Amino acid sequence: MTEDPATRVSRRFVLSGLAACGAGAAWAEAPLSSPRPVARAGLAGAPANAAVAADLIAAARLTGDVGYVVADAATGEVLEARGGDRPMPPASTAKVITSLYALAHLGAAHRFTTRLIATGPVSGGRVEGDLVLAGGGDPELSTDDLGDMVAALAAAGVREVSGRFLVWGGALPYLEAIDVSQPDWLGYNPAVSGLNLNFNRVNFVWKREGSGYNVGMDARAARFAPEVHSATVKVADRSGPIYTYQNGGSVEEWTVARAALGKEGSRWLPVRRPDLYAGDVFHTLARAQGVALAEPEVATAMPTGTVVAQRESRELVTILRDMMKYSTNMTAEAVGMAASLRRGASSHVASGREMAAWLGAEAGTTTARFADHSGLAGASRISAADMVQVLVRLGRGAGIQGLMKPVKFKDSKGRRVANPPVKAVAKTGTLNFVSTLAGYVTAPGERELAFAIFTGDIARRDAVPEAQRERPEGSRAWIGRSRRLQQDLIERWAAVYSA
Structure with a gap:
């Protein structure tokens, strides 16, 4: 597969943008095709804007950590970041990575x-x-x-x-x-x-x-x-x-x-x-x-x-579309392992390492660590910065937007908004006291933004007794507040960073 010139974002450019936003982490994740993106010099990142979201984060009353990055999807310019370099559990947003990995090694038409x-x-x-x-x-x-x-x-x-x-x-x-x-x-x-x-x-x-x-x-x-x-x-x-x-x-x-x-x-x-x-x-x-x-x-x-x-x-690309829609963990594990077999891996543990190694070789990954391919295991980690790097450099060229679901916006009373002014597609992720979202926003003026929002209270998640792990007390309300924050951030970004 040839590389879309719009995805050729240099590592130095993205890192400089993160540094300007106070994030400062190496970008992670893998391209769909093996040739590395061509570096472009002389570009600068955006000034720090994380303060504009401080009120939204405070209103969410979330325990634990909140990390996010939003960037121009065409150029990779980082527009805003908060804790973007912190590795956090991706939950089911890991299926974005698995989809790219499987497509790269098996091909969209694989059966x-x-x-x-x-x-x-x-x-x-x-x-x-x-x-x-x-x-x-x-x-x-x-x-x-x-x-x-x-x-x-x-x-x-x-x-x-x-x-x-x-x-x-x-x-x-x-x-x-x-x-x-x-x-x-x-x-x-x-x-x-x-x-x-x-x-x-x-x-x-x-x-x-x-x-x-x-x-x-x-x-x-x-x-x-x-x-x-x-x-x-x-x-x-x-x-x-x-x-x-x-x-x-x-x-x-x-x-x-x-x-x-x-x-x-x-x-x-x-x-x-x-x-x-x-x-x-x-x-x-x-x-x-x-x-x-x-x-x-x-x-x-x-x-x-x-x-x-x-x-x-069915063809792999169709399987992956349903995997992303219904977030089927078993599908992610099967297609991820099938991809790793092409690289000589012989176990699921080895496959997770192999996927991370592939990301390092192809995209200079430093924060990605995968305990599985579905995001179900809480031990997996990746930073919001790395996830946005995937969406900018790899996702658009691979057509990953077509595998994502439209974001459903709700009003202040929790009712679905029929015709929201903002259009977004994304992959959600949910674990106990972990809620993640990664995807693309089309802002007014047709400017496309790539974003990742990771929230998680890891200590609280780890403290849940086994008998309560299906429905731990307080987790549903916590996740509800996180999702409200995610929508508020998307709506504000669309207004602030429109073309």
Whole structure:
């Protein structure tokens, strides 16, 4: 990909702008293409203007730190900064970086392929050998997709398999949970492997019947909702904890506190054995279409044979657009790891380091540190200055704006403004007592600004007990005040820095 001349902002220029604003940090993050931007000399940064936002920050009454940088998106001129050099948790704004990283290494048109492989010949409707469900790292594979693959298998005349039914998830390194510090039951913190299904979540359903409950697990999608046998749940007579989890090998075992259940409901729980989960669901769907299979077993190596059916994912750029819209952590981990495999990384820990090293080599990164690719882990760090550097030098040329959501502005009563005078697109990020926003503002006169706003009370976040990490007391109100501050800053910047 050729570089847009408008993105060629020199490191010296950006640093001089930060120094003028009192930020003084090296810029971070990575370009979409490997050639380094051409440096331009003789440019100067803007004078310090951080004082104009002091009243907004005071009104927000946020504990912890507030850091932000806003710059001219075309030239990189830093217009205003406060604490912009301070590394802070990016939360889900890290997905901006992961998107650029994946696009650079895999390409916008890349597709992930899931295959059904017969290790022996097919004769008279019988596979003389094993049948293998082989994942290709697709983060969006669904139960409906497996149903379509079963239909293709049946349409090819296959009715039985003489050997084993194997599942293979080795296309990506296995990760039991994205962030091990999170509670077991959070559906947005599942396992990641080369064979994923339904974002590696299983649907727990319950309904009161008499003095007890009818409970179960299913893998519902739009067209299919098969019962799941690789995960079970039992109701326990206790007040807490709400959930317990045990990996029983071939079966994941959950219990739920009776006191936490109402009349009926459902909840997505994370899956820790996605390969067996996918095999379980495929097995059930196959049986429904008259294809007899043995119980799924895990293949330790990629088997060879004939592809009898396959499913290709959507193009990577479309996957990334939905990842940014819905902030799906598992998608970020899968595409980030797939990108790092191109660079020789063999684990998720190594992949985070590799992504940071790539940023250092391509953009002179000094503050970026990634514990994952989704931003879920609170240990990840990047400065607001570095994030804006990404948006200025890399994001515009990569069309990252098209992957971001419009910012929804609200009035003083919390009602959405239908036609706001300011247009902005951005990626949000939220953790307990952490709220971040990074993107672009189109100010009056069509001047485009790039910005990053990072707020976080790290000490308060770290002090939350595990049992309260899903909804800690005070976090929702804190995040609400942070989001109000973010909107106020954007509106003021649009007024002050219009063309």
